[in-house]
Amino acid sequence: TLTTLDLAQNKIGNKGARHIANALTYNKILTTLDLSQNQIGDEGAQHIANALNNNKTLTTLNLAANNIRDEGARHIANALTYNKTLTKLDLSQNHIRAEGARHIANALNYKKTLTTLDLSQNHIKAEGARHIANTLNYNKALSTLDLSQNKIGDEGAQHIANALNTKKILTTLNLSVNIIGDEGARHIANALSNNKTLTTLDLHKNQIGAKGAQRVANALDNNKALTTLDLCFTDIGDKVAKHCICAE
Template identity: 55%
Template sequence: MQTLTTLNLASNAIGDEGVQHLTKILENNNTLTTLNLAKNGIDAKGAEHLAKALEGNKTLITLNLSSNEIGTEGAQHLAKALENNNTLTELDLANNNIYNEGTQHLAKALETNNTLTALNLARNEIGAEGIEQLTSFLRNNTTLVTLNLKHNKLEVDGVKHLAVGLENNNTLHKLDLTRNQIGDQGAQDLATAFRDNKTLAYLGLDGNKIKQQGAQHLAAAFENNKTLTFLDLAGNEIGDQGAQDLAAAFRNNTTLTTLDLRRNEIGKVSKHHVMQTLRENTTLKLFLWDDVEDLD
């Protein structure tokens, strides 16, 4: 069918054999732009078939391979395809056991790629070693707009590498680092990287063991920022003072539209102080109260 533009085969257990048949179609197809193969039991062999098809394909823009089993070897096959592909803009490889080695292969390939705008590597057990290779890619890249690294193992060393790569990056709009255990030092490194940033609009830092000191650094970095619209700090440990520092920083900020501070060990009295501080900021949607009982 030469008019098909979107094909969703998610959750169909097609496996490697199914992918092999599919790639024969992709090699000759010039209309398909979106392909969803999430949750299909595809491993490295299937990724290899797909990679070969991608090398010659000139139309596919979005590829979703999330929640498969491509592993490090599969990531290496896809990386090779990305070196020669000039059309793919969105790649979702979340939950694929890629680990550090697979991330290194992808990062190296992407250094010469000028089309990818969105990359999802969530839930891949990626640590500092894998992120370090991404640094040079991010430092020089001018196309990537969205990077999802949630639920990995960046921790302090990984986010330090990431911060270096992002310091002079002028294209990234959305960065999700949810649940990476970056702590106060990681928050400080990010704050330094984004202090003069004029492109980042979304920063997800939910569940990262950030305390008062980290919140203070972030508050100072974003106080006069004119691009950040969404900041998620839920599930951290910023406490009363951290919450008040952030509230003071965003009191007169008219760019930020969403601030999530739920589950942060903030007392009721401090929550009321935060609300009072931000009462005149009519553009900001504040998430502060953890549950209905909090409001009693």
């Protein structure tokens, strides 16, 4: 019995997505679908979204690298409010901006089953991070969130940090390659002092210097949950690096 279907890198386009969507509407077996790198665009995303409204079995959906923009994100978000089974959604490497992030965030206010969301390598920036952070205050299901390579900067880091102060579910957070500097690191450090659930935090390839990294390291003195902290390729200095390793 076919439960996993991998159609990645096949250039099926929006027409192919329509055919897949038609099948999903009636399929009662498939649990995992990978349509990454298929150039389905916003129209294809709409077809898949329509199928999600009716599908009762799919738990994992990969739509990475599909030229999906804010409009496509809106269709997917609308489907999320109705779908009761999807737990993992990958929308990485698309062209989703702050508006698209807002649609996804709004859907997460109602979505009770999604545990993993990958929005890495999009263009949500600080405003998009704010939308996602706002929904983290209410969402009770999401445990893994990847916002890497979104240029959220210090402002975006502050929004996410504010959510971490109250968020009781999130265990894995990736904020790597986001032009976060010492100011953003300060906000994250403050959040780590209060957060009791985050176990993995990725901050590699940001613009965090020794001062910001020291704040993060100091926060680990009060944080007993974090087990993995990635500060690779940041200018943290040997002294702080040793501190982080010991704290980890």
